[in-house]
Amino acid sequence: MRQPSPPSPGSAPSIWSRLSTLTDYFAWPLRTSHYLELVNPLWTTHKLQARVVKVWDETRDARTLTLRPGLNWRGHRAGQHVRIGIPANGKHYTRTYTISSPPERDDDCFTITVKAIDKGTISHHIVRNIKVGDYLPIGLPQGDFYLPDAQPVQPLFITAGSGITPAFSMLNSLIAQGRLPDTCHLHYAPHEFDVVLGKELKALAQKHDRYHLHLLYTRDGEDKRHARFSTAQLDALCPDWKERDVYACGPPALLEAVEHCFEQAGRSRHLHIERFRAPFTEIPADAVGGRVRFAQSNVDTEGDSETPLLKVAEAAGMNPPHGCRMGICHTCNTTLKSGCVRDLRTGEILNEAGSIVQTCICAAAGDCELDL
Ligand code: FES
Numbered sequence: 001m002r003q004p005s006p007p008s009p010g011s012a013p014s015i016w017s018r019l020s021t022l023t024d025y026f027a028w029p030l031r032t033s034h035y036l037e038l039v040n041p042l043w044t045t046h047k048l049q050a051r052v053v054k055v056w057d058e059t060r061d062a063r064t065l066t067l068r069p070g071l072n073w074r075g076h077r078a079g080q081h082v083r084i085g086i087p088a089n090g091k092h093y094t095r096t097y098t099i100s101s102p103p104e105r106d107d108d109c110f111t112i113t114v115k116a117i118d119k120g121t122i123s124h125h126i127v128r129n130i131k132v133g134d135y136l137p138i139g140l141p142q143g144d145f146y147l148p149d150a151q152p153v154q155p156l157f158i159t160a161g162s163g164i165t166p167a168f169s170m171l172n173s174l175i176a177q178g179r180l181p182d183t184c185h186l187h188y189a190p191h192e193f194d195v196v197l198g199k200e201l202k203a204l205a206q207k208h209d210r211y212h213l214h215l216l217y218t219r220d221g222e223d224k225r226h227a228r229f230s231t232a233q234l235d236a237l238c239p240d241w242k243e244r245d246v247y248a249c250g251p252p253a254l255l256e257a258v259e260h261c262f263e264q265a266g267r268s269r270h271l272h273i274e275r276f277r278a279p280f281t282e283i284p285a286d287a288v289g290g291r292v293r294f295a296q297s298n299v300d301t302e303g304d305s306e307t308p309l310l311k312v313a314e315a316a317g318m319n320p321p322h323g324c325r326m327g328i329c330h331t332c333n334t335t336l337k338s339g340c341v342r343d344l345r346t347g348e349i350l351n352e353a354g355s356i357v358q359t360c361i362c363a364a365a366g367d368c369e370l371d372l
Contacts, residue, residue: 041135042070050084052134053109062115062162062196063127064100068108069138075103076110076141078173079166079247079274083323084112085137088125094331095122096324098165098249098274099141100197104176115162115196139323145247145274146170153245154181156238158229158258160188160250164196166274167247171204171211184212184238188229188254190219212238229254231261242267249274278326278361280306280344287342290367294318295337297372303364308344310359313372320359320372327361334359339368 023032033046041049050073054066076082081098097112116127130136147155147170157167164187174180189195195215205213214237216227234241242265248258255273262271289304292312303312310332313320323331327345333356340351342365343358349365350357357370 042068044070045072048072048138048140049135050138052130052132052136055130055132058113058196059115059194059198061127062113063130064111064113064197065126065130066101066109066111067136067138069110072140073138074140077146078102078169079146080141080143081166081324082110082112082141083139083329086122086125086130088122088129091319093122093319094323096326096329098143098162098169100165100168102169102173102176104173113162113165113168113196142329143274145249145272147174147247151179151181154240154243155183156241156244156246157183157185157187158246158248158250158254159185160254162196163248163250163254163274163276164201166249168197168200170247175204175208180208180210182210182212184214184241184244186214186216186229186234186237188216188218188227188250191217192220214238229257229261231264234261244270246271247274248272249276251276252279275326278345280361281347283342283344283347283363288366289364290339292364292367293337293369294320294372295369303368305342305363305365306344307363308360309341309357309362309364309370312364313359318372322360325360327358330358332359333357335371337369337371340365341368 031046033044037044042051048070050067050069052065053068056064058064076099081096083094083096086093086095097114099110100113101111114123114126116124145166159167167185171183187195187201195201201213205211218227246262248255248271255275259271259273262268283305287305289302291300292303292309293300294313297318299316299318301312301316303309310320310322310325321331323329336350336353336355336357338353340349341357341362342349344361344363350362359372
């Protein structure tokens with residue numbers, strides 16, 4: 001049942017927020033929104049939150065959360081991601097997850113599907129501990145990995161693991177709009193029981209003959225190598241792949257192989273890729289780290305040449321601002337006071353005091369001091 005809410009999300013600027021601006025005069029030094037938060041955290045306008053309304057275990061280590069966003073939410077495009085704040089172990093963390101539901105849902109909710117990854121403390125926390133009724137801070141939908149408004153040229157999805165989520169949202173969006181074209185989908189998972197959203201994918205394939213699903217298990221069967229992505233495999237499963245627009249999402253090894261295949265075929269322009277993390281360049285063998293000083297926090301520690309400074313700060317007990325952790329959102333920006341750091345994506349060295357440093361994709365390249 002829908003809970004009572006003053007305006008519907010995305011109606012901007014709503015009568016509600018105008019009224020709230022007016023009543024702010026009487027709420028000073030706080031804002032009306034702060035008092036509304038006590039009644040219903042989804043009514044706030046000074047920050048955006050979502051209530052967990054359902055949790056659903058997809059596999060033994062993947063969980064779907066259904067979230068009802070607050071007033072300032074605006075609809076997403078299928079394939080976009082959202083930042084979610086996660087309180088865990090007395091700290092506040094931020095992670096970015098692709099929205100797995102289509103924008104056409106009619107209950108004003110959206111879903112994220114999270115797979116617990118190795119050493120991923122926060123993903124494990126979400127899969128094990130988040131429960132119905134929790135409120136989580138969220139950002140607005142972001143990202144340019146989405147289908148064009150015009151009818152997409154016969155899509156080919158190549159996904160693995162939790163890289164299924166944007167493709168799942170896009171597929172369901174096309175179906176909801178009644179414009180699903182002939183679509184081929186190669187999805188990789190270690191085992192059959194590991195396929196995130198597997199049941200739903202199979203149900204879609206059964207229901208829609210234009211949707212051709214190939215589930216490939218990389219650790220099941222006799223010769224596992226044959227299950228891995230290759231041009232020969234693509235030729236066999238999707239012979240007309242050179243005539244399709246391709247959307248790929250998954251771990252770095254898969255995306256590298258896909259990129260190589262499309263480069264060789266001169267089809268890079270038709271390949272759209274969504275990554276879980278920034279692609280880092282190879283660091284010179286003789287690269288060194290150094291002493292890292294976080295000036296505002298008065299923290300001194302060591303950083304090697306490969307570990308992003310964000311992780312160095314967290315390992316030193318700090319909780320610096322961050323969002324995507326992959327160089328997109330710039331929430332982690334800080335200023336270099338002295339010394340030098342390396343951009344791990346390009347290998348470029350920054351050594352001018354006053355340079356902006358993205359701590360999630362920069363590592364120490366000698367001693368350095370940051371305004372953090
Ligand atoms: S956390 Fe998003 S750019 Fe660094």
